[in-house]
Amino acid sequence: MARQKGDVLQGTLDMLVLRALQREPMHGWGITERLEQWSEQVFQIGQGTLYPALYRLERQGLIGSTWRMTENKRRARYYTLTEQGRRHLVDELAQWRRTSRAIELVLAANP
Amino acid sequence: MLWLSETWRWLRSWRQRSQLERRLDEEIGFHIDAQTRKNRRAGMSRVEARRRALIRFGGAEGVKERTRDQIRSVVLDDLVRDLRHSLRSLRRAPGFTLLVSLTLALGIGATTAVFSVVHGVLIKPLSYPDSDALMAVWHTAPSLNLPQMQISPTQYCTYREENRVFDEFGVWTVGPATVSGLEAPEEVRTLMVSGGTLEALGMSPIVGRWFSEEEHAARAPATVMLTDGYWQRRYGGDRSVIGDVLMVDSRPRTIIGVMPGDFRFPDQIRDLILPFQFARDQLFLGGFFLRGVARLNPGVTVAQANADIARMVPMWLSAWPVPPGADPQMFESAQIAPALQSLKDDVVGDLGGALWVLLVACANAANLLLVRTEGRRPELAIRVALGAGWYRVARQLILESVVLAALGGGLGLGLAMVAVRVLVAVAPASLPRLDEIGMDPVVLAFTVAVSLFSAVASGLIPVSRHASGRIGMVLRASDRTASESRERHRVKNTLVVAQVALALVLLVGSGLMVRTFQALRAVEPGFVDPDRIQLVRITFPVTEFEDDERIFNVQRAIVDGLSAVAGVSTASFIRTAPLGGFNATDPILVEDHPDAAEGALIARRSKFVAPGFFQTIGTSLLAGRDYCYFLFESFHDHASRRLRFRARLRRRRIRHFTNQT
Numbered sequence: 035m036a037r038q039k040g041d042v043l044q045g046t047l048d049m050l051v052l053r054a055l056q057r058e059p060m061h062g063w064g065i066t067e068r069l070e071q072w073s074e075q076v077f078q079i080g081q082g083t084l085y086p087a088l089y090r091l092e093r094q095g096l097i098g099s100t101w102r103m104t105e106n107k108r109r110a111r112y113y114t115l116t117e118q119g120r121r122h123l124v125d126e127l128a129q130w131r132r133t134s135r136a137i138e139l140v141l142a143a144n145p
Numbered sequence: 146m147l148w149l150s151e152t153w154r155w156l157r158s159w160r161q162r163s164q165l166e167r168r169l170d171e172e173i174g175f176h177i178d179a180q181t182r183k184n185r186r187a188g189m190s191r192v193e194a195r196r197r198a199l200i201r202f203g204g205a206e207g208v209k210e211r212t213r214d215q216i217r218s219v220v221l222d223d224l225v226r227d228l229r230h231s232l233r234s235l236r237r238a239p240g241f242t243l244l245v246s247l248t249l250a251l252g253i254g255a256t257t258a259v260f261s262v263v264h265g266v267l268i269k270p271l272s273y274p275d276s277d278a279l280m281a282v283w284h285t286a287p288s289l290n291l292p293q294m295q296i297s298p299t300q301y302c303t304y305r306e307e308n309r310v311f312d313e314f315g316v317w318t319v320g321p322a323t324v325s326g327l328e329a330p331e332e333v334r335t336l337m338v339s340g341g342t343l344e345a346l347g348m349s350p351i352v353g354r355w356f357s358e359e360e361h362a363a364r365a366p367a368t369v370m371l372t373d374g375y376w377q378r379r380y381g382g383d384r385s386v387i388g389d390v391l392m393v394d395s396r397p398r399t400i401i402g403v404m405p406g407d408f409r410f411p412d413q414i415r416d417l418i419l420p421f422q423f424a425r426d427q428l429f430l431g432g433f434f435l436r437g438v439a440r441l442n443p444g445v446t447v448a449q450a451n452a453d454i455a456r457m458v459p460m461w462l463s464a465w466p467v468p469p470g471a472d473p474q475m476f477e478s479a480q481i482a483p484a485l486q487s488l489k490d491d492v493v494g495d496l497g498g499a500l501w502v503l504l505v506a507c508a509n510a511a512n513l514l515l516v517r518t519e520g521r522r523p524e525l526a527i528r529v530a531l532g533a534g535w536y537r538v539a540r541q542l543i544l545e546s547v548v549l550a551a552l553g554g555g556l557g558l559g560l561a562m563v564a565v566r567v568l569v570a571v572a573p574a575s576l577p578r579l580d581e582i583g584m585d586p587v588v589l590a591f592t593v594a595v596s597l598f599s600a601v602a603s604g605l606i607p608v609s610r611h612a613s614g615r616i617g618m619v620l621r622a623s624d625r626t627a628s629e630s631r632e633r634h635r636v637k638n639t640l641v642v643a644q645v646a647l648a649l650v651l652l653v654g655s656g657l658m659v660r661t662f663q664a665l666r667a668v669e670p671g672f673v674d675p676d677r678i679q680l681v682r683i684t685f686p687v688t689e690f691e692d693d694e695r696i697f698n699v700q701r702a703i704v705d706g707l708s709a710v711a712g713v714s715t716a717s718f719i720r721t722a723p724l725g726g727f728n729a730t731d732p733i734l735v736e737d738h739p740d741a742a743e744g745a746l747i748a749r750r751s752k753f754v755a756p757g758f759f760q761t762i763g764t765s766l767l768a769g770r771d772y773c774y775f776l777f778e779s780f781h782d783h784a785s786r787r788l789r790f791r792a793r794l795r796r797r798r799i800r801h802f803t804n805q806t
Contacts, residue, residue: 062172063179082208085173101168110175111168 047079047087048096049130052115052123055097059114061104062088088113096122169209177202224544231545242549249553253595254560261565261588274347275440278312280450282437296435298421299428301339303461304437310445310453315342316435317410321682322417326392332682333375333416335393339423345440346410352376353387353402356420360401363424369398370418373406393417429468430461547600554596561592673763700755718755 054065054072062085069077091097096119102112115123177198184194202208235242273279282304284294301316308314315338322335340361351373360368369391371380380386390397404418441450672678683703685696700718707716756772 061175063176066176067183082203085208108175108178109171111172 045126046130047083048091049123049126050077051084051087051091052096052119052126055113055115056120056123059100059112061110061112063110065113091119095119173202173205173208177205224540227541227544228548231541231548235545235548242552245549246552246556249550249596250556250560253554253557253592254564256595257557257561257588257592258564258568260591261561262568264588264591278441278443279345280439280441280447282314282439282454284433295433296437297430297432298423298435299430299432299465300461301435301437302423302425302428303464304454304457305341307457307460308453310442310450311345312440312442313341313345314437314439315339315345316421316437317342318435319415322394322419324391324393324417325395327379333393335417335419336410336415337419337421339421339435342438343418345438346408347440348405348408350402351405352384353400355402361420361422363422365422367393367396367398367422368401368420369393370402370404371400372404372408372415372418375416376403391417393419428465430465431468543601547597550596550600554592557596558589558592561588678762704755704757715757715761717758717761719758720754 050069051065054060054068060068065088066079066084069079088097088099092099092113096116097113098116099111099113101109104110177195180198180201181191181194184197185191187194189197199205282296284296284300285292286294296316298316301314304311305314317336317338319334319336321332324331324333338356340356340358343355350370353370356368356370359365371386376382376386386400387402389400391400392398398419439450441447685699704716704718707713754772
């Protein structure tokens with residue numbers, strides 16, 4: 035899988051997926067769309083990384099999954115954020131904000 | 146704890162595998178459908194929409210693979226799956242499987258067989274406690290032309306008393322003896338030991354005790370020790386045998402102990418153990434007919450031991466009288482020096498030959514595997530295209546060769562067991578520790594190691610060639626018509642060259658051995674028609690035959706009596722059998738012909754024969770004539786004794802000169 039510009043690191047991807055599920059449960063396709071929309075087409079999540087990530091997060095207990103019917107009467111697997119996942123997301127967000135702020139400071143500093 | 150849930154998840158997923166598969170398929174299918182619908186809404190045709198959706202999704206199989214990896218335990222599952230796949234593909238090519246297995250089996254079997262011999266004889270430590278400290282004591286006497294010289298009783302006495310490096314030291318020799326007094330007289334094999342020998346070896350008797358120092362004294366009452374084998378055979382293991390009397394060579398000996406069943410010295414099981422009883426007041430410097438064994442003090446090196454003996458040699462020379470009629474200078478000029486070696490003497494150990502065979506077998510197997518993998522390039526290419534990593538393909542190829550090696554190893558083990566039995570049966574009886582050769586855990590572990598090695602060795606080459614497969618090239622070109630890349634060609638060539646080289650080495654080695662064997666067979670042993678010759682061993686017990694003349698007359702009577710037996714043409718005596726290995730080795734001086742080399746004495750091997758011997762065994766004389774009894778009639782005459790000596794030597798000289806010209 036060639037690395038494109040929009041590829042994200044695994045840890046960051048986890049955080050984004052959890053964020054995408056924060057408001058409401060969603061299936062894999064929906065998560066892709068949502069992230070693409072929000073990032074203004076920057077993040078084109080490779081499916082090769084999304085589904086493994088979803089299964090991994092489920093294994094870790096941060097999200098749960100159920101099978102439901104969509105509006106089009108098709109069966110799909112919906113992922114939900116669990117309590118543990120919610121807490122984990124909050125921690126990750128705080129960590130991310132700290133890190134990105136530090137990076138900004140370094141980049142903006144006078145040499 | 147994650148480990149626990151992992152295992153649980155793995156177990157659960159194992160049961161629900163098909164269900165999970167279906168659900169994953171469904172989920173991915175849904176995703177692709179959704180993307181397709183979106184594409185259609187954007188205005189693409191149905192076909193185009195689906196195609197773009199599929200491209201956008203990427204390799205579905207690869208995705209499934211990676212996702213599957215997350216929901217179940219990776220290693221074991223894949224291993225089992227690869228194993229099943231390997232077995233299936235091997236079953237589909239039975240000829241190939243059989244060929245490679247047999248090739249490997251031969252290599253592994255041969256190596257294992259030879260290793261078990263080498264292990265039994267050479268590597269396994271001797272069964273004595275702490276056997277690394279045991280040394281065989283030899284001397285060199287370069288001036289006497291003797292690279293390995295044995296020990297004399299006087300040397301034993303000096304070394305035992307004066308040494309600083311030995312914990313124990315003793316001498317020994319072997320020989321036959323006659324046990325009489327029970328049913329029929331029986332000839333037994335005996336081991337004769339001095340004080341210190343059994344102590345050096347350190348093996349305690351199972352009944353009774355070792356000889357004491359007093360029992361080694363010259364005129365002490367005679368004692369004997371039994372070995373376990375003889376004890377079981379003759380006394381049925383009766384422990385009250387201690388104190389009984391046994392007639393050995395017509396001399397009554399008291400039994401004082403029994404040695405255990407695995408007491409093997411030097412290399413075969415003996416029947417009786419007799420003590421040397423040296424009369425110190427009658428010993429001289431010479432008489433090098435004993436073998437020495439010593440147990441080093443802890444921390445003493447061989448070099449230190451050698452140095453200590455070198456120190457003791459001049460002490461020995463000055464402490465003991467020179468034998469009557471011999472030149473005192475002879476012993477000095479002999480330059481006797483110590484030459485200790487580990488008790489595990491050198492043996493036939495040609496593991497190298499079998500390893501060559503294994504290498505050839507591996508190269509062969511590698512070539513076969515390479516050819517087979519060539520034919521599977523399209524399949525491998527497709528696997529790589531589907532998303533398998535280098536690691537997966539490599540793992541599967543290695544697994545295949547492991548399966549083959551396991552098959553080969555199993556067959557090879559069976560082969561080896563048969564081969565070992567054959568080897569032991571045809572091995573020369575003089576091969577030491579013959580009965581210690583067999584299968585044991587070490588040999589088994591060796592077989593497994595060798596099998597693994599051959600698996601890796603023969604599997605690695607195809608792996609390195611194909612795991613990185615250039616997919617496009619393979620899928621485009623038809624396999625049969627495309628010529629090989631230069632690299633592949635080179636690898637194949639190298640393999641073939643290596644195989645031919647190894648096989649050549651083997652062939653040449655075997656050829657040389659065959660030639661040596663033939664040359665050996667062509668050697669004139671000095672006698673003809675051995676099937677018609679009978680050897681009878683007779684000992685004259687010294688207690689009944691003290692008079693030389695009486696012995697002579699009895700011998701004469703025996704020869705006459707034997708010759709009179711119907712079917713016997715001639716009979717005679719010889720001291721030790723031809724090619725029997727035990728010769729007299731003494732320096733011989735010729736009065737009229739001083740040796741060319743100034744002052745240097747050459748010890749020559751000689752045999753003592755009775756008249757008529759050469760006629761009996763069919764040796765042809767180069768010059769002169771045989772002895773006749775006329776020479777011995779005036780036996781007691783000192784002059785005639787010298788005459789006998791000279792007559793013998795003249796013959797030898799003649800032969801020596803004749804051989805030289």
